[in-house]
Amino acid sequence: MTTIPVDLTRPMVPPLDGQATIDARAVSAWFGERKVLDRVSLVMPAGTVTALIGPSGCGKSTFLRTLNRMHELIPGASLAGEVFLGDKDIYDPARKLTDARKQIGMVFQKPNPFPAMSIYDNVLAGLKLTGVKASRAERDDLVEQCLAKAGLWLEVRDRLRSPGGALSGGQQQRLCIARSLAVRPKVLLMDEPCSALDPTSTRRIEQTIGELAHEVTIVIVTHNMQQAARVSQQCAFFLAEQGTPGAIVEAGPTEKIFSAPVDPRTSDYVHGRF
Numbered sequence: 001m002t003t004i005p006v007d008l009t010r011p012m013v014p015p016l017d018g019q020a021t022i023d024a025r026a027v028s029a030w031f032g033e034r035k036v037l038d039r040v041s042l043v044m045p046a047g048t049v050t051a052l053i054g055p056s057g058c059g060k061s062t063f064l065r066t067l068n069r070m071h072e073l074i075p076g077a078s079l080a081g082e083v084f085l086g087d088k089d090i091y092d093p094a095r096k097l098t099d100a101r102k103q104i105g106m107v108f109q110k111p112n113p114f115p116a117m118s119i120y121d122n123v124l125a126g127l128k129l130t131g132v133k134a135s136r137a138e139r140d141d142l143v144e145q146c147l148a149k150a151g152l153w154l155e156v157r158d159r160l161r162s163p164g165g166a167l168s169g170g171q172q173q174r175l176c177i178a179r180s181l182a183v184r185p186k187v188l189l190m191d192e193p194c195s196a197l198d199p200t201s202t203r204r205i206e207q208t209i210g211e212l213a214h215e216v217t218i219v220i221v222t223h224n225m226q227q228a229a230r231v232s233q234q235c236a237f238f239l240a241e242q243g244t245p246g247a248i249v250e251a252g253p254t255e256k257i258f259s260a261p262v263d264p265r266t267s268d269y270v271h272g273r274f
C-alpha cells in the first residue's frame, strides 16, 4: 500500500474551488426491475449546502447514494447517468472506487461511531483505509482539528480515550462528522443527520453544517422544512407520484422554493399540506 504523510501545512480540507462542485446528470436508479429514480439532474455548487426534500420513498436517500457510489453496493441495484465531482466522472471505470469515496464523506440518520473504540480512534478510523501514515503528533493534531470542526473538541478533549459509544446521541453524530472529515473530503453527504436527535443537538449540528459549508460541499436530506430553510442555499424537491419513480419536481434557491415556488406541489409540500 502506498503511504502519504499527513501534511499539516496543508489546510485540513482543501480550499473550495470548482473541483468540489457535484454535477449529477440524468441519474436514474433501479432496485431489480423497479425504477426508483428517473433522470435526476442537479448541480450542487462548491461551498454551498443543498437540501433534498420530499415525502418518504421518493428516492432522496437513493439519490444521495448515487453520489458516492454506494448505490452500486446494494445487491440487485443498478443505475444510469453521470455524476461529476469537479471535472472528474466518479463512475469512470478507470478510477478506483476508493478514490471517489475518499473525497466524499457520509453521515447517516443514526449516529454510527464504533461504540467500543475510543473517541480518538474513531476520528482516525477512516484514515487507515486511505493508507495515510502519520506520526503520533500529526495524529493528535488531526484528531483535534477534526473534532474542533465538528464542534466537539471542547466537550471531549479531556476524555479522548473514552469509548465513542459513551457519548450522547448528538455528540456521537458530531463524532461521525469528525470521522468523515479526517480523510479531507470535498463533499459531505448527510442523510437526515438530525432525525434521531433532540432539538438542542439538532441546532448544534446545524451550526456545524453552517461552519463547514465554507470548506466542504454539503448535501443534506431532511424532513424538517425549518431546518432546510435554516441551513441550505439551494433546495431540490423530490416526488414519486402514484407508483412513478422519484424525480425532482423543482430545484432552486431555498428562499424561492419556500416563498415563490413555481410548482403548486412544491408549495403544498413546504407548507405541510401533503
Ligand code: ADP
Residues within 6 Å of the ligand: 031, 036, 054, 055, 056, 057, 058, 059, 060, 061, 062, 063, 074, 246
Ligand atoms: P427516501 O429516502 O426519499 O425515503 P429511498 O431512496 O429510501 O427514499 O427509497 C426510494 C424507493 O426505493 C422506495 O420505494 C423504497 O422502498 C425503495 N428502496 C429503497 N431501498 C431499497 C432496497 N435496498 N431494496 C429495494 N428497494 C429499495
Ligand code: MG
Residues within 6 Å of the ligand: 060, 061, 062, 191, 221
Ligand atoms: Mg431516506
